[in-house]
Amino acid sequence: MKILELDHVALYVADTEKSIHFYGEILEWKSLPRPAFDFPGAWFSLGGNKQLHLLGARTEPLHEGTLGSRKNHFAIKVPDILETEAFLRSKGLAFRGPKARPDGIRQIFLQDPDGYWIEFNE
Structure with a gap:
């Protein structure tokens, strides 16, 4: 399998607006246009053609032990x-x-x- 490059990273978030504020306003990452999906979210530039995709409406908890350990x-x-x-x-x-x-x-x-x-x- 040939890989050309990393395209995007997607994170499943609970509070879309809080995450948009964090990445857009606090970290000052550039917001990108996003298709009109039927769920909330946002896209941000990670430099070059790489992107961060926030996927909203997560209701289940994330595994705390994994998150806390990096x-x-x-x-x-x-x-x-x-x-x-x-x-x-x-x-x-x-x-x-x-x-x-x-x-x-x-x-x-x-x-x-x-x-x-x-x-x-x-």
Whole structure:
């Protein structure tokens, strides 16, 4: 199987408006047009042609142990981890890091309103 590239990451969210506010207003990610699906949601740019798709109307709980451990996450590459840290601090957000992985790449982990982890690395 040949893979061309990652297209999008989808997150199943409980409160669509809260998640839209987090990604759009707090993290300042660019909102993208979304087809008129029969369920709530939103799309955001992850740089290039990559996208984040929020799928709304989740009613069942997520597995808390998995969320709390960062086992399920998606990663965003940033040009400067210290600049990213300063931005997140300016927004009053709690996060983990920056901390270097064993290969020296520095990371920050941030949870969204549903408990999903976002990794920022340089």
